[in-house]
Amino acid sequence: MKRLINDGYDVVEEMLEGYCLAHSSYVELKQNCDRVVVSKHISTEPRVRIIIGGGSGHEPAFLGYVGKDFADAAAVGNVNTSPSPEYCYEAVKAVDCGKGCLFVYGNYAGDVMNFDMGAELAAEEGIRVETVTVTDDIYSSQNVTDRRGVAGDVFVFKIAASAAAKGYDLDKVKSLAEKANANTYSMGVALSSSTLPVTGEVIFDMQDGDMEVGMGIHGEPGIERTKLAKADIVVSQLVDHLLQESKLQAGDEVQLLINGLGGLALMDQYICYRKTHKLLEQKGIKIYQPLVGNYVTSMDMVGMSISMIKLDDELKGLLSHPCDTPYFKIAY
Amino acid sequence: MKRLINDGYDVVEEMLEGYCLAHSSYVELKQNCDRVVVSKHISTEPRVRIIIGGGSGHEPAFLGYVGKDFADAAAVGNVNTSPSPEYCYEAVKAVDCGKGCLFVYGNYAGDVMNFDMGAELAAEEGIRVETVTVTDDIYSSQNVTDRRGVAGDVFVFKIAASAAAKGYDLDKVKSLAEKANANTYSMGVALSSSTLPVTGEVIFDMQDGDMEVGMGIHGEPGIERTKLAKADIVVSQLVDHLLQESKLQAGDEVQLLINGLGGLALMDQYICYRKTHKLLEQKGIKIYQPLVGNYVTSMDMVGMSISMIKLDDELKGLLSHPCDTPYFKIAY
Numbered sequence: 001m002k003r004l005i006n007d008g009y010d011v012v013e014e015m016l017e018g019y020c021l022a023h024s025s026y027v028e029l030k031q032n033c034d035r036v037v038v039s040k041h042i043s044t045e046p047r048v049r050i051i052i053g054g055g056s057g058h059e060p061a062f063l064g065y066v067g068k069d070f071a072d073a074a075a076v077g078n079v080n081t082s083p084s085p086e087y088c089y090e091a092v093k094a095v096d097c098g099k100g101c102l103f104v105y106g107n108y109a110g111d112v113m114n115f116d117m118g119a120e121l122a123a124e125e126g127i128r129v130e131t132v133t134v135t136d137d138i139y140s141s142q143n144v145t146d147r148r149g150v151a152g153d154v155f156v157f158k159i160a161a162s163a164a165a166k167g168y169d170l171d172k173v174k175s176l177a178e179k180a181n182a183n184t185y186s187m188g189v190a191l192s193s194s195t196l197p198v199t200g201e202v203i204f205d206m207q208d209g210d211m212e213v214g215m216g217i218h219g220e221p222g223i224e225r226t227k228l229a230k231a232d233i234v235v236s237q238l239v240d241h242l243l244q245e246s247k248l249q250a251g252d253e254v255q256l257l258i259n260g261l262g263g264l265a266l267m268d269q270y271i272c273y274r275k276t277h278k279l280l281e282q283k284g285i286k287i288y289q290p291l292v293g294n295y296v297t298s299m300d301m302v303g304m305s306i307s308m309i310k311l312d313d314e315l316k317g318l319l320s321h322p323c324d325t326p327y328f329k330i331a332y
Numbered sequence: 333m334k335r336l337i338n339d340g341y342d343v344v345e346e347m348l349e350g351y352c353l354a355h356s357s358y359v360e361l362k363q364n365c366d367r368v369v370v371s372k373h374i375s376t377e378p379r380v381r382i383i384i385g386g387g388s389g390h391e392p393a394f395l396g397y398v399g400k401d402f403a404d405a406a407a408v409g410n411v412n413t414s415p416s417p418e419y420c421y422e423a424v425k426a427v428d429c430g431k432g433c434l435f436v437y438g439n440y441a442g443d444v445m446n447f448d449m450g451a452e453l454a455a456e457e458g459i460r461v462e463t464v465t466v467t468d469d470i471y472s473s474q475n476v477t478d479r480r481g482v483a484g485d486v487f488v489f490k491i492a493a494s495a496a497a498k499g500y501d502l503d504k505v506k507s508l509a510e511k512a513n514a515n516t517y518s519m520g521v522a523l524s525s526s527t528l529p530v531t532g533e534v535i536f537d538m539q540d541g542d543m544e545v546g547m548g549i550h551g552e553p554g555i556e557r558t559k560l561a562k563a564d565i566v567v568s569q570l571v572d573h574l575l576q577e578s579k580l581q582a583g584d585e586v587q588l589l590i591n592g593l594g595g596l597a598l599m600d601q602y603i604c605y606r607k608t609h610k611l612l613e614q615k616g617i618k619i620y621q622p623l624v625g626n627y628v629t630s631m632d633m634v635g636m637s638i639s640m641i642k643l644d645d646e647l648k649g650l651l652s653h654p655c656d657t658p659y660f661k662i663a664y
Contacts, residue, residue: 001541002523002524002540003596004596004636005599006636007561015606016602018605018609019602019605021606021622022609034378192334208334209333230336231337233593262335262598264334264335264632265335265391265526265594265632267343267347267391268335268337269393270350271346273353274349277350277353290353290354300634302595303336329661330371
């Protein structure tokens with residue numbers, strides 16, 4: 001095992017404690033519920049509140065996107081495990097001001113069940129909670145609504161949060177988040193599994209020199225296990241799938257995210273960005289404010305994903321709205 | 333090999349091309365010298381210019397710290413190799429405005445030789461260049477001036493750049509960078525080697541479950557190779573060495589950096605931050621705006637280092653001066 005932890009059962013509590021100590025000007029844990037990270041910069045104006053979350057092990061997602069004019073709270077589950085309904089409900093209680101809340105999270109069965117139960121608990125107290133699940137992982141299902149959420153989460157979170165920051169009502173915030181999700185496409189490649197803290201073991205074996213295109217962030221199977229290819233070839237394969245699925249055309253504009261899964265050198269991420277940029281440029285697709293780095297990880301997994309969101313002026317405006325969190329800053 | 337690259341000999345050029353495409357609003361490569369990254373936000377006021385640099389493979393160092401009110405340029409060498417004297421000289425030519433330049437970089441023999449030759453070339457044209465080498469790696473030598481520079485680079489870069497941004501003259505900028513360096517202490521631990529792009533091989537073998545405390549960012553030997561211990565024990569060992577060396581006392585204040593070396597999960601970095609914070613708190617040492625993340629890496633090396641800089645009001649003011657680069661942002 002190449003992890004620097006204490007007891008594998010304590011990783012989430014210890015990480016949360018460390019995170020809130022390190023970023024105490026941004027966030028704190030909810031009193032009486034230490035699995036809800038709450039912004040210290042919640043707008044004093046009454047607004048729709050944005051709540052994100054999911055299992056741990058994807059840091060800086062999700063807690064890293066809680067802050068000023070971005071997510072108001074995150075519900076935090078165990079490693080690769082959904083937050084409990086209670087945590088989802090407590091997140092609502094921590095931030096709602098009467099304008100309602102939007103849950104935004106990646107589409108996994110456990111998350112859907114628990115966030116939905118959290119929303120029901122809130123509804124019993126008269127708090128309206130709506131939900132948008134992110135379904136950007138194009139390889140995970142033929143059926144779009146069954147797809148998983150991966151790094152494209154970040155685009156959908158950002159657009160929902162910017163819509164809330166502009167003071168839009170819950171229906172409009174939800175519909176903009178849905179529009180963002182409908183225009184977001186991701187696909188990744190893994191060169192290794194992540195290491196589970198409790199067992200110290202990998203989730204699946206992968207020989208050195210192998211890769212799997214289309215693999216999910218919890219190690220869900222991809223298209224096929226093949227020999228590791230050169231970066232430009234891997235990127236071309238991912239971009240081909242993404243262009244086919246998204247039907248992007250010359251003249252279209254996208255925001256791009258080259259997302260490191262945790263263990264991939266930043267050098268390699270920029271080498272992948274280079275090829276992605278060139279391929280889109282060749283197709284006449286414009287690139288708006290690209291992002292490169294570890295945005296949604298799988299702990300120490302070596303790999304990366306490419307996400308793109310097709311833009312119009314409305315989405316562009318929302319993506320560039322100022323915000324300030326430990327892991328996402330757009331200048332005011 | 334678990335790297336996503338093309339030809340190992342092309343990694344630096346391809347990374348630089350990708351980086352400048354991704355961050356084209358911040359930086360560009362110097363015309364006629366594609367190993368110098370130049371800020372697009374160089375102050376129109378005549379000021380001392382800050383030039384950083386070193387070998388590649390430490391991303392986001394050094395190019396990630398070029399931008400507005402931080403470094404004006406970076407000279408970029410091959411992987412783990414100093415930039416040539418020509419690159420160091422070209423960096424000066426790209427940014428000098430008559431107020432002189434300060435070279436700030438980690439103390440390695442090759443870097444010292446080449447940056448010094450670059451400074452001589454500039455001197456022949458009447459441009460004054462001074463130098464501060466960072467020597468924060470406390471285990472690398474008993475003799476402070478022989479020590480290597482590691483993640484503490486970031487503190488010294490920041491203070492030099494803030495001093496330049498305040499319009500101080502070259503002597504004062506240099507003396508503040510020297511003061512920052514004299515108060516900066518770092519020590520790290522490695523759980524794996526990085527993988528060299530050209531050979532696809534590790535620099536040194538390390539068994540799974542081993543660690544080496546005190547190892548350098550290019551794999552320079554540490555104190556001893558031992559079995560991997562729990563995070564709290566490793567952190568305690570590092571902090572003991574750092575406190576002994578720095579002679580910090582109750583009432584003192586530091587900025588802390590928990591620096592990931594590239595392949596360590598962010599979760600683990602926060603677990604390490606937690607223990608570091610608690611140990612300093614127990615000693616009565618105050619912590620100012622801590623940093624956690626991959627600031628100075630060794631590509632895919634699994635490991636982390638702890639850096640601390642002892643602060644007074646002058647250094648604190650400089651550390652919190654606004655700046656904006658792709659990898660370092662302090663709000664204006």
